[in-house]
Every structure is written in structure tokens, then in C-alpha cells.
Amino acid sequence: MSVTTSAGATGYRPSRTLPIWAEVRRQASRRRTQLALGFMALLPLIVLIAFEFGTGEDDESGGAFDSLVQLATSGGLNFALFCLAVSTGFLLIVVVALFCGDTVASEASWGSLRYLLAVPVPRARLLAVKLIVALGYSALALLTLVVTALIAGTLRYGWHPLGSTVAAEIAPGPGLLRLFAIVGYLAVSMLVVAGLAFLLGVLTDAPLGAVGGAVMIWILSSILDQITALGTIRYLLPTHFSDAWQGLLSTPAQSDDLVKGAISAVAYATLCWGLAFWRFTRKDVTS
Amino acid sequence: MSWTSRLRRALPRPSRRRIVAGSAALVLVAGLVGWVVWPERDAWTTQDEMITVVTGPERNENVALDARLYLPRDRDGKVPAVLLAHGFGGTKESVSSDAESLAERGYAVLTYTAQGFGRSGGQIHLNSPDYEIRDAQGLLDWLAARPEIQTDAAGDPRVGVVGGSYGGALALMLAGQDPRVDAIVPSITWNDLTNVFLPQSADTSATGVFKKGWAGVFFGNGGAVPTGDDAADLAAGPPVGMTVDPACGRFAADVCKAYLDVATTGDPDRSTLDLLRRSSPAATVGQIKAPTLLVQGAVDTLFPLSEADANARSIAAAGTPVRVAWFTGGHDGGAGPQSDQDRVKFLTVQWLDHYVKGEGEAPSDNFTYSRVAGFSALDRGLVTNGYSADAYPGLAGTGRTRLELQGPAQPIANPPNGNPGAISSLPGTGGRLSQLLSGVAADIPGQFARFETPPVGSAIDVVGSPTVRLRAASPTGEATLFVKLYDVDESGAPTLSAGLVAPVRLTDLPASVDEAEERTIQLPAIVRRIEAGHTVRVVVATTDQAFLSPVAPATYTVQVASALELPTAVGTPIANPQTVWRYVLAGLLVAIAIGLVVVLLVRRRRLRRGQTPTVPEHAETPLVVSGLRKAYGDGFVAVEEISFTVQRGQVVGLLGPNGAGKTTTLRVLMGLTMPTAGEALVFGHKLVPGSPVLSRVGALVEGPGFLPHLTGLENLQAYWKATGRPWADARFDEALEIAGLGDSVHRRTKKYSHGMRQRLAIAQAMLGLPELLVLDEPTDGLDPPQIAEMRRVLKRYATDGRAVLVSSHLLAEVEQTCTHAVVVNKGRIVASGPVEDIVGDSPSVQLEVSDVPAAERVLDELGVRSVLPDGPSGLIVDMNGTPRSEVVASLVRAGVAVDRVVPRRRLEDAFLALVGENSRGSGDR
Known part of the structure; x- marks a missing residue:
């Protein structure tokens, strides 16, 4: 075999290792990816069927939830909004944590991580590709949920203005824009979960630990946020602005909290990812 | 094992780095918690006092008022004062937070409970000029006598009067009645109670419609008998010994009678109308000389905006500076959104600072108001936008x-x-x-x-x-x-x-x-x-x-x-202060982008440096390990010092017992672990994690690692895709042949046996036929025919100028597979060289004899170097050049039966000696 002047083998270039598409297919072949995405598509249909059962009689229960349900069946936009609203509290968190926390930790637990590093895929590149693909899948999950809900809701309930309990109805055109602005904000606020899960996934070899840890931190933060006695400290909690998307239902849309929420999410995510890269490029991979 | 040592094992060992990081985190958390819970030293002091004022139409009634004076703690000289009045049904406590914030700004603040409420004596006369207003005049006298309070003249304190609703009307009426007041900020208050309780919106002189809802709330708040739920309310009840009429509560008889009159018929008589007028600023508001800031709420069905409008017009007509501000709140709307509260607070402080304290420029007389802009998701409240207009337009608009x-x-x-x-x-x-x-x-x-x-x-x-x-x-x-x-x-x-x-x-x-x-x-x-x-x-x-x-x-x-x-x-x-966050967000994003670019540039430069061989004379040597040492953070030294070389064409065996440091050495070779000292050179390139030269190395380290949900073939393909190298270079066919899995390559790897996985892993290591193949215990899990096949493969592999490094704890494997061997123990090399050299005959022989003492005597006579017992009937003899045949002959001649003569080999000597003294193993290295 001839001696190559460059350091690597013929055809090897660090920037070509682990192409994004290869990682996309690596993840796509996994059952958990398929299940998570499938469930996101299924959820709106389950909700839709559940609503069909509830049409018979009007319960006296009343309250905020009732108005949510009433609004949910008032049109496709509202149905999609309802599906989003019921998912943001837990389901989306878990799905994003799954995609972002499991991606490195599962390779470590299978033992395939050391072979990728021995290819060698540069460590920073490995993380970057994994992060980008995980974020891509998270976004895909969110979009799957919204688009399925939108289509299913529109087919069942029709194309009507977006109604809300806090403001006047918004015409379907601008309503669709609002809906996607909400999706955009949710995507940004999920960056915190993505950051936490990714960091934990790099620190531990146990995929469950990373996913569960991120979800636990999120829940803990949500609980602390309920305690008003904490005062301004709550502004530092990563979940404090998680409900700010509701401002987009107001007319005109209220964006001040969205901006603060985006700052919080971006700052936390950057911090977590920075730590993850810093740690991963230095640590001994022993798994 | 005691629980302490168990605990010590469970906890990470304290290294210096951990201690530093841990204490830094601790200090940070402690600092944050401390900053939160640290009791702030109040910037003011308070003093509670019952102030007795002389009041009544005849100035012959003494009423004790429950008062509290807030004084700024850091004050040089005398300070201006603010008389802060509470709303109907409140006490001095209900304005304490306003009082504190004004005291922080350098004002002496006098709060008090109006007569007829709380602990104060007297009755509710509904801001009667003879009672409540005269009370307040008495308080001005009291303030003027205080040594801390700035005065304009003897008995004339420098004072502003601030209050909302009932307190706001008091401010207006006090300023209309007493020229000593320097500025007032009345908010959400009335101009004329007849218009308030008998509003008439048509242009007619007919009496209006009785506002029974609010009147009832007002009258109820006068508290017949205090029936507070909590102790504080009870404690704030009327002075002991006072008897209250259940129908009228603490209302003065005339006020009570007026209410009963109007609430019964809705058509008040003359005396009731007179009483309402007397209790209204309307009568004296035209005499106000104190600059007035009128704050009125747009969500107020009790005192609507028209009340403030009437006050503003009367005060302006007298030539007194007056400014009007509306906010989205009031008796129905509450304090309003935060932006409105901030605006009102700013205007109030600005007004007092200029007209009472004498600081700051004269406030402009523009008119500010707010309009509902939407709904805030977080504090569940309204969001309003503030607006300003050059002049107050009244209720007719511009x-x-x-x-x-x-x-x-x-x-x-x-x-x-x-x-x-x-x-x-x-x-x-x-x-x-x-x-x-x-x-x-x-x-x-x-x-x-x-x-x-x-x-x-x-x-x-x-x-x-x-x-x-x-x-x-x-x-x-x-x-x-x-x-x-x-x-x-x-x-x-x-x-x-x-x-x-x-x-x-x-x-x-x-x-x-x-x-x-x-x-x-x-x-x-x-x-x-x-x-x-x-x-x-x-x-x-x-x-x-x-x-x-x-x-x-x-x-x-x-x-x-x-x-x-x-x-x-x-x-x-009005500029929304929240807008600044948008710039913060943009700045944050830009900073992240810049940071990312800088990191990428630095990394690219570092990568470029890795392209050139760092040690040119080793550019043709597959592997040079020199002085390698690995100590873990907890102090455990896995590799003391290991140096060896792998040349092209060699199959080198890294031989050692479990825990000798073999795997750690290989981990360093794969760039998974950083060595503590020493280095490994692959084709002259120093190995660091991710060195491009690793692409010329194929590896199996610490067992196979596959994606369980993919088939064997898909795993190999996925691996090769990750290398980003040309598909044809992979040589899948050759690799699959080596793996010898047959149709099983199309099964998922999670169903593979250990041996199948091992073979697939070796095939993966050989993908692309790397110039250096590193295999960690490759025969682990293979059956004997497969082991034999693997030996042939490895020997053949090294022929094309390639090299193989195999680690094993089995002597026979190394002996049969390798051209060279490196024996390690406890992280050090004990022997190394060509296998023939070390496997060659040893000067020693193992004997099994019938009579050990006799044999020892015979052997001593022969002049061998040493004789060591080996079991009950065995001896290990260093021959020192004596031929084996002669030894046997001598023994037999001496009548010692020789059962066995086993020639020993050097490698075995070395290795067994190691294993013998290190049979317990020291954990996986």
C-alpha cells in the first residue's frame, strides 16, 4: 500500500465523516423514532375520536376546560391549537428530550460510539451532526402534530376563524399565521429541553437517565415556577415563559413575553450545548 | 467492609479538580441563595403614634388618629413630607407599601387612619370640611412641629398630599381649604358626590338615578361592627369602649340618615344633597393653589373619568398647574397592568420631586393615557399601551x-x-x-x-x-x-x-x-x-x-x-420599555453566531496542523508507542510505562493477564482516552482524539458495538457511511467473507450470538483494509475452528505491508498468531521481541521425579544453576548449559525414576511467573 502524504486514509476527510443524511437514516431506522413520530400523527386523530364520543350531552362541569373543548371543535385552526396546548405540558417535552437526550447516550450504551470516534469522526462534528439531526427530528415531530391536527380538524370541523377565550376571533388567514407563530415559539422554548437532554446525554451513558433527567428538571422548574413567593427568581427558571405563546392569541399579538422567553431559551440551550461540547471533546470515552 | 469504606467507594474520589469545581459550584449556589434571602436593610425608620387633633365645627372635639411616620434613614438635614391618605374602609396599613417607596425616595411620609376607621377615634363624616379635612390640618400642624420636617414658614411644613379615592378627595379638599399644602396627587376620586351617587347623563336638571350598588358597598365598608375574619382586622377595630349603632355603624348620624333616605326612595331631600355637596371637592376645588396631578381610572363605574375632568377644569380655571393622567384600572379595574402602575408611579414621583422637594425639571403638562392592547399570557392580566398627547383634551377629544x-x-x-x-x-x-x-x-x-x-x-x-x-x-x-x-x-x-x-x-x-x-x-x-x-x-x-x-x-x-x-x-x-429585550435577543443571537464562527475558525486551524506528520522518521512505521502512561482522575494508574513499536508486516501480540493495562493502551491508540504522559505515533502522527490518521487504523476495542435494530450488513454499511469515504474502498465482500456469517448478515444484530457479533466486529475493523489493524481479544467467543481461521486471516492480513496489533491474555494464541510479542504486566512491559526469540528454548527444564531429595542431590553435583521445587514431585531446574539427556541419564543412574521431562520456553517462563505472582488480577485495565 502506498504511503499517503495526507494524514488520513485515501478518501478520508474529517468534514465528510458522519454525513447528516447518514445520521438521519441511522435514527430513522430506530423504533423509538418511528413510534414517536407516529404517535405525533396519531394523537390528533385520537383526540378527534374522543371528541366524537363527547358530543352527546352537554355536561354541567363548565370552567375553562369546557371552553377550550368548545373552541377546539369550532374549526381546524382551533383543533390544531387545542392539540398543541394539550401536548406542550408533557408530551412535547418527552419527545424532544427523547430525540435529543438519547442520541449520544444510546450510541454509548450500544458501544458503537467508540467505533464512530475511531473512524475517526471528530468529536465536535459527531456532536454537531447528532444535535442537528435530533433538533430536526424534534421539529419534525412538532410539525407532524400540527399539520395532522390541522388537516384532520379542518376535514372534520371546517375552515373557520381562530377563536380564543381571551380575544376576538382571528380570520383564518392571519389565524394560520398565528398558529405557526405559536409553533415557532414552542419550537424555540423547547430548545431548553433539547439543551438539557443533550447535555445529560453526553454526561451519562444511560439513555433513560438523560431523557428522564431532562424531563425531571423541566417538571421541577415548572413546580418552582408555581411558587409565587420566589418572586423575580422565577424569571430565571427555564420554564417561566413556557406559556407565553398564549400572548399570540391576543389581538394585537403580545410579543414582549415571547421575546423574553426566547432569550431565556436560547441562553439556556447555548449554555447546555456549550457545556456538552466542552465536556465531550475532553472526556475519556470509556463505554 | 465497614459502611464508611463502602461510602468512600460509592462516592467519587476527591481529586483537586473536583474539589475546586465543587467548591465553585457551592459558592455560586450559596451566593445566589444568600442574595435572595438576605434581609435588606430598610432605608427608612417608622414610628407609630396616636396623634390627637382638635376637630369639629366648633373646634372643640378631640379625636385620636392612629398615625405612623416614616423617616428616611439616610437624611441630611430636614426632609420634605408627604401626607398619605388611605381609601374608604382602609387604614394606615393599606398604604404602607406606597409609604415605604416614597420614604425610600427621601420623603418623610405620614400615614394615618382616618377618623371612623380602624383604631382611630371619631366617626365617619365622609370627608366633611369640619371633621376629616380639619383632622388633616391638625396633622399638618403636627408635621410642622417635627424637627425632621422641612418647613416653609413657622407652622407651615413643606408637604405634598397623596391619596386615592377617599384619600384623593381629602387631598383635593385639604388643598382647597389649607394653603400650606404644596402639591397634591389625588387619584381615582370624585368631584361631586351628588353626580357620583345620583348620576344624570342627560342635559336636564332632573335628579339622577341612585347608584345603589356602589352606595351599598360604600356604606357597608363603613363597617357597622367590625367583623374581620382575621385577627389583624379585629385588632384594628374601633377603640375600646366605643358603642356602635348597628344600623349606622361608625357613620356619623347625619351621614347615616342621608344614606337611609336616598337608598330608600332614590329621591334625596335637600339636607341629603347638601351633605353630599359638602363632602365633595367641587365646592373648594377652585381655590386650590397647590399644583395638582390628577390620576383617574378608565375602568371605574364609581368615579368615572368625568369626575377627574370636572376637577381638572375647575383647578385649571384658577390658574393652578394641573396635569391629568388616565390609566386602565380604577374601582372596577384595580391597580391596572404593570406598565400603567409604573407610569403612574413615575408621574407621582416626578410631580412630588419638583413641587415638594424642589428637584428635577418642571413636569410637562402633557396628558397620558393607556389603551387595552391585549392579554398577557403569563400574569393573566391585560396589556395596555401607553399614549401621550400634548394637552389634556377633556372628554370631548381632539x-x-x-x-x-x-x-x-x-x-x-x-x-x-x-x-x-x-x-x-x-x-x-x-x-x-x-x-x-x-x-x-x-x-x-x-x-x-x-x-x-x-x-x-x-x-x-x-x-x-x-x-x-x-x-x-x-x-x-x-x-x-x-x-x-x-x-x-x-x-x-x-x-x-x-x-x-x-x-x-x-x-x-x-x-x-x-x-x-x-x-x-x-x-x-x-x-x-x-x-x-x-x-x-x-x-x-x-x-x-x-x-x-x-x-x-x-x-x-x-x-x-x-x-x-x-x-x-x-x-x-409611549415607548414600551420592554422593547429593549428585543435588542437583547438580537444581541444574544449575534454573540452566539460570532462565538460559533470563532470556535469553528480556531478548530479549522487546529485541524490543518494535524495534517502534517509530526515525527517524519516514523512516517512509515505503523505504530510507535513511547513512554505511555495513563493515570485516572481517582489516582488509579492503569498504565505505568509502555513503549513498543509495530512495523509493517508484523503481527504483534500484546500479551498480559487481565488488568495488565492492555485495553487502556488500545483505548489510547484509538483516541478514546488521553494519555497522562508519553505518546503514540501512528505513521508518524501523534495520536490525539479524532486524529485523521486514525482513518488508517481499523479497530476492535472492548468488544463489538452495533446498532441492535440493524442487520449485520446494514451495520457495516452504516459504519462505512459514517466514514464518508468512497463506497468502493470498503471491500464489503472481503469483510463479509472474513465474518463468515452467511445468511445471518441479514438478521438483526440484537439476535446475534456473542461469537457472531465478534466476527462481525472483526469484519468491521477490516473494512477498507486499514494499514494497521488493532484487535482487542479477537478470539473471545469464537469456537476452535473459527479461532484457527482467524489466525490464518490475521497472518495473511499483515503480508501486504500492513500490520496487526492483537491483545490477548492467552499465551497460546499469541504464540500461534503473532510474529512479535509484547508482554505487559501491571502496566509495564516485561518482555518483548520476535516470538521465535522469546518462544525459543529456555535454559530451564521441568522434571517430575520419584524421589525429589535424591534428585536434588544429583542435580547439585551436575553443577546446574538452580533447582526449585515445583509441586510434590516436580522440580524446575536451570540447566546452565548441561544437556537434558545428560541430566536424565545422571538421575536414572542415581536410581531416581524420571516420569517426565518438559523443556520450557522463555515466554512461558516470563508469563507464568507474572500470572503466578499476580493471580488475583487488579481489575480491568
Whole structure:
């Protein structure tokens, strides 16, 4: 075999290792990816069927939830909004944590991580590709949920203005824009979960630990946020602005909290990812 | 094992780095917690005192007022004072937070409980000039006598008066009655109580409609007998020994009588009207010389904007500086959104600083107001936008928009006793801003007439009192009507702005509407944007639960003229301080982008450096390991010092017992672990994690690692894809042949046996035929024929100028597979060289004899170097050159039976000696 002047083998270039598409297919072949995405598509249909059962009689229960349900069946936009609203509290968190926390930790637990590093895929590149693909899948999950809900809701309930309990109805055109602005904000606020899960996934070899840890931190933060006695400290909690998307239902849309929420999410995510890269490029991979 | 040592094992070992990082984190957390819980030293001191003032029309009644003086802690010299009055039903405690914030700004603040409330003595005279106002004058005397308080003249303190509602009226009336007051900031208060409790929105002199809802709340708040739920309320009850009349509570007899009078009939007599007028700033407001900042709430059905408007006009007419600010709040709306609270606070402080303290520029006389902009998701409240206009436009606005109302004359019924009644507001519930959005308004069918405009073409910013013209007919000659203005959105949902209605009582009406005279109705002042596409609806109703309507049933006929005048104003938006966060966000994103670019540039430069061989003379040597040492963070040394070389064509065996440091060495070779000292050179390149030269190395380290959900073949393909190298270079066929898995390559790897996985892993390591193959225990899990096949493969592999490094703890494997061997133990090399060299005959031999002592004697005579016992009948003899045949012959001659003669090899010597003394293993290295 001839001696190559460059350091690597013929055809090897660090920037070509682990192409994004290869990682996309690596993840796509996994059952958990398929299940998570499938469930996101299924959820709106389950909700839709559940609503069909509830049409018979009007319960006296009343309250905020009732108005949510009433609004949910008032049109496709509202149905999609309802599906989003019921998912943001837990389901989306878990799905994003799954995609972002499991991606490195599962390779470590299978033992395939050391072979990728021995290819060698540069460590920073490995993380970057994994992060980008995980974020891509998270976004895909969110979009799957919204688009399925939108289509299913529109087919069942029709194309009507977006109604809300806090403001006047918004015409379907601008309503669709609002809906996607909400999706955009949710995507940004999920960056915190993505950051936490990714960091934990790099620190531990146990995929469950990373996913569960991120979800636990999120829940803990949500609980602390309920305690008003904490005062301004709550502004530092990563979940404090998680409900700010509701401002987009107001007319005109209220964006001040969205901006603060985006700052919080971006700052936390950057911090977590920075730590993850810093740690991963230095640590001994022993798994 | 004791629990402490167990604990010590469970916990990470304290290394210096961990200690430093741990303490840094601890200090950070402690600092944060400390900063939160650290009790702040108040910037003021307080002093509670019962101040006795001389009061009453004859100035002969002593009343003790429960007062508290706040003094700024850091003050040089005398300070200006603020007299802070509370609202109806409150005490000095209800204004404590305002008092504290003013004290922080350097004012001496005197708060007190007005007479008739809390611990103070006296009775409620409803801001009577003879009682409450005179009390406050007494407090000014008291302030002037305090040594800490700045004075303008003897007995004249430098003082501003601030208060809301009941306290606001006190401020106005005190300033009108006492020229010593230097500035006032009355908020959400009244001008004339007759207009408040008997409002009349039509241009007629008839007495208005009794506002029974609010009057009841007011009277109830006078607290007949204090029945507070908590101890604090009870403690704040009236002075001991005071007897209270259950019908009148602590109200003075005349006030009580006036209430009972008007609440019974809705038609007050002369003395009641006089009392209400006397208790109103209207009488003296024209005499005010103190600059006045009037703050009024737009969500206030008790003291609507028109009350402040009346005050402002009277004060301005006297030439006194007056400034008006409206906010989205009030007796129905509460304190309003944070942005409004901040604005009001800023205006108040600015006003006091200039006119009382004498600091800061003269406040401009512009008019600020706010309009609901939407709903905040986080604090569940309204969001308002602030606007400012150059001058206060009054209630008529700076412009007018005329809309055409449509609708015929309609008959409407007044039910007996006004029941059922329409709902427009919920007096006394307070602070429920969200009501504004959902709207509590409900009209009763048959009781209202409806007149509506077509959809408006463009948005209208209503600021002020809209007016309509109304004709009404009544069989009784009188009618009590409630006129409301609804904003109706496209879906038909009506919103009654702030729940405000215009009560109208008309007298001398004809029986037919055609003969009726047209009356101008001044609707309540509002701040609202009517969006394009909305319609405006004017409703004339006969009932409203907040008001007293006639007892007798009647049917009126009403007709609203088509012209609806809407006052408008164009305000300049007040900059939203929240906007700064947008720049923060943009800055953050830019900073992240810049940081990312810098990191990428630095990394690219570092990568470029890795392209050139760092040690040119080893560029042709597959592997040079020199002085390698690996110590873990917890102090465990896995590799003490290891140096060896792998040349092209060699199959080198790294031989050692479990825990000798083999795997750690290989981990360093794969760039998975950083060595503590020493280095490994692959083709002259120093190995660091991710060195490109690793692409010329194929590896199996610490067992296989596959994606369990993929088949064997897919795993190999996925691996090769990850290398990013040309597909053809992979040589899948050759690799698969080596793996020898047959059809099993199409099964998922999670169903593989250990051996199958091992073979697939070796095949993966050989993908692309790397120049250096590193295999960690490759025969682990293979059966004997496969092991034999693997030996052949490895030997063949090294022929093309490639090299193989195999680690094993089995001597036989290394002996049969390798050309060279490196024996390691406890992290050090014990022997190394070509296998033939070390496997060659050793000078020692193992004997098994029948009589060990006899044999030892014979051997001593032969002059061998050493004799060591080996088991009950064995001996290990260092021959020192004596031929084996001679030894056997000598023994046999001496009558010692020789059962066995086993020649020993050097490698075995070395290795067994190692294993013998290290049989316990020291864990996986």
C-alpha cells in the first residue's frame, strides 16, 4: 500500500465523516423514532375520536376546560391549537428530550460510539451532526402534530376563524399565521429541553437517565415556577415563559413575553450545548 | 467492609479538580441563595403614634388618629413630607407599601387612619370640611412641629398630599381649604358626590338615578361592627369602649340618615344633597393653589373619568398647574397592568420631586393615557399601551367621528322593582380586569332597545365621552333609562367598554315619542379602539342592577337619533420599555453566531496542523508507542510505562493477564482516552482524539458495538457511511467473507450470538483494509475452528505491508498468531521481541521425579544453576548449559525414576511467573 502524504486514509476527510443524511437514516431506522413520530400523527386523530364520543350531552362541569373543548371543535385552526396546548405540558417535552437526550447516550450504551470516534469522526462534528439531526427530528415531530391536527380538524370541523377565550376571533388567514407563530415559539422554548437532554446525554451513558433527567428538571422548574413567593427568581427558571405563546392569541399579538422567553431559551440551550461540547471533546470515552 | 469504606467507594474520589469545581459550584449556589434571602436593610425608620387633633365645627372635639411616620434613614438635614391618605374602609396599613417607596425616595411620609376607621377615634363624616379635612390640618400642624420636617414658614411644613379615592378627595379638599399644602396627587376620586351617587347623563336638571350598588358597598365598608375574619382586622377595630349603632355603624348620624333616605326612595331631600355637596371637592376645588396631578381610572363605574375632568377644569380655571393622567384600572379595574402602575408611579414621583422637594425639571403638562392592547399570557392580566398627547383634551377629544345609528323607535318595559335587571358591572368585586374582555354585560329581552351602526370602515380611537340624542315617551311622564355603547365584533360578540353605562332620568315626558323632546346623552368617557369591520351598538335599557329603578312597572318608547358622535384623540405611543429585550435577543443571537464562527475558525486551524506528520522518521512505521502512561482522575494508574513499536508486516501480540493495562493502551491508540504522559505515533502522527490518521487504523476495542435494530450488513454499511469515504474502498465482500456469517448478515444484530457479533466486529475493523489493524481479544467467543481461521486471516492480513496489533491474555494464541510479542504486566512491559526469540528454548527444564531429595542431590553435583521445587514431585531446574539427556541419564543412574521431562520456553517462563505472582488480577485495565 502506498504511503499517503495526507494524514488520513485515501478518501478520508474529517468534514465528510458522519454525513447528516447518514445520521438521519441511522435514527430513522430506530423504533423509538418511528413510534414517536407516529404517535405525533396519531394523537390528533385520537383526540378527534374522543371528541366524537363527547358530543352527546352537554355536561354541567363548565370552567375553562369546557371552553377550550368548545373552541377546539369550532374549526381546524382551533383543533390544531387545542392539540398543541394539550401536548406542550408533557408530551412535547418527552419527545424532544427523547430525540435529543438519547442520541449520544444510546450510541454509548450500544458501544458503537467508540467505533464512530475511531473512524475517526471528530468529536465536535459527531456532536454537531447528532444535535442537528435530533433538533430536526424534534421539529419534525412538532410539525407532524400540527399539520395532522390541522388537516384532520379542518376535514372534520371546517375552515373557520381562530377563536380564543381571551380575544376576538382571528380570520383564518392571519389565524394560520398565528398558529405557526405559536409553533415557532414552542419550537424555540423547547430548545431548553433539547439543551438539557443533550447535555445529560453526553454526561451519562444511560439513555433513560438523560431523557428522564431532562424531563425531571423541566417538571421541577415548572413546580418552582408555581411558587409565587420566589418572586423575580422565577424569571430565571427555564420554564417561566413556557406559556407565553398564549400572548399570540391576543389581538394585537403580545410579543414582549415571547421575546423574553426566547432569550431565556436560547441562553439556556447555548449554555447546555456549550457545556456538552466542552465536556465531550475532553472526556475519556470509556463505554 | 465497614459502611464508611463502602461510602468512600460509592462516592467519587476527591481529586483537586473536583474539589475546586465543587467548591465553585457551592459558592455560586450559596451566593445566589444568600442574595435572595438576605434581609435588606430598610432605608427608612417608622414610628407609630396616636396623634390627637382638635376637630369639629366648633373646634372643640378631640379625636385620636392612629398615625405612623416614616423617616428616611439616610437624611441630611430636614426632609420634605408627604401626607398619605388611605381609601374608604382602609387604614394606615393599606398604604404602607406606597409609604415605604416614597420614604425610600427621601420623603418623610405620614400615614394615618382616618377618623371612623380602624383604631382611630371619631366617626365617619365622609370627608366633611369640619371633621376629616380639619383632622388633616391638625396633622399638618403636627408635621410642622417635627424637627425632621422641612418647613416653609413657622407652622407651615413643606408637604405634598397623596391619596386615592377617599384619600384623593381629602387631598383635593385639604388643598382647597389649607394653603400650606404644596402639591397634591389625588387619584381615582370624585368631584361631586351628588353626580357620583345620583348620576344624570342627560342635559336636564332632573335628579339622577341612585347608584345603589356602589352606595351599598360604600356604606357597608363603613363597617357597622367590625367583623374581620382575621385577627389583624379585629385588632384594628374601633377603640375600646366605643358603642356602635348597628344600623349606622361608625357613620356619623347625619351621614347615616342621608344614606337611609336616598337608598330608600332614590329621591334625596335637600339636607341629603347638601351633605353630599359638602363632602365633595367641587365646592373648594377652585381655590386650590397647590399644583395638582390628577390620576383617574378608565375602568371605574364609581368615579368615572368625568369626575377627574370636572376637577381638572375647575383647578385649571384658577390658574393652578394641573396635569391629568388616565390609566386602565380604577374601582372596577384595580391597580391596572404593570406598565400603567409604573407610569403612574413615575408621574407621582416626578410631580412630588419638583413641587415638594424642589428637584428635577418642571413636569410637562402633557396628558397620558393607556389603551387595552391585549392579554398577557403569563400574569393573566391585560396589556395596555401607553399614549401621550400634548394637552389634556377633556372628554370631548381632539377630533370627532360621526357614525349613523339605525333602528326604529322601540317600546321597552320597566319591570316592577327593576327585577330582573340587566347587569353591566359588579360593584365592589374590584380588580377583575379580565371581565372587560369576556364582558359581564347582559341585557334582558323586552327591556332594551337596540340601535346599531353599519360596520366602520377604518379603526376609530375613541378617547372621551361619546354623545347620542334620545327621545323618550312614557305614560307616567317619567322614565329611568340606561344608555350603553357596545363595540360589536365581526362575529357579533358585544363588549361594553369597562362596564360603563349612562343613567338617565327624564321627567315631563309625553305619552307619544313623536312629541318628545330630543335630549343629548353624554355617554361615559372611554378609551377604546373600535376596529375596522366592527359595528357600534347603542342600547337603551330600563334596568341595571347597579342602579335603583322605579318600583312601578311601565312601558316606555325610545328613539335614538341617528347621529352618534365619537370623540377621538391621536396619542403618541409611549415607548414600551420592554422593547429593549428585543435588542437583547438580537444581541444574544449575534454573540452566539460570532462565538460559533470563532470556535469553528480556531478548530479549522487546529485541524490543518494535524495534517502534517509530526515525527517524519516514523512516517512509515505503523505504530510507535513511547513512554505511555495513563493515570485516572481517582489516582488509579492503569498504565505505568509502555513503549513498543509495530512495523509493517508484523503481527504483534500484546500479551498480559487481565488488568495488565492492555485495553487502556488500545483505548489510547484509538483516541478514546488521553494519555497522562508519553505518546503514540501512528505513521508518524501523534495520536490525539479524532486524529485523521486514525482513518488508517481499523479497530476492535472492548468488544463489538452495533446498532441492535440493524442487520449485520446494514451495520457495516452504516459504519462505512459514517466514514464518508468512497463506497468502493470498503471491500464489503472481503469483510463479509472474513465474518463468515452467511445468511445471518441479514438478521438483526440484537439476535446475534456473542461469537457472531465478534466476527462481525472483526469484519468491521477490516473494512477498507486499514494499514494497521488493532484487535482487542479477537478470539473471545469464537469456537476452535473459527479461532484457527482467524489466525490464518490475521497472518495473511499483515503480508501486504500492513500490520496487526492483537491483545490477548492467552499465551497460546499469541504464540500461534503473532510474529512479535509484547508482554505487559501491571502496566509495564516485561518482555518483548520476535516470538521465535522469546518462544525459543529456555535454559530451564521441568522434571517430575520419584524421589525429589535424591534428585536434588544429583542435580547439585551436575553443577546446574538452580533447582526449585515445583509441586510434590516436580522440580524446575536451570540447566546452565548441561544437556537434558545428560541430566536424565545422571538421575536414572542415581536410581531416581524420571516420569517426565518438559523443556520450557522463555515466554512461558516470563508469563507464568507474572500470572503466578499476580493471580488475583487488579481489575480491568
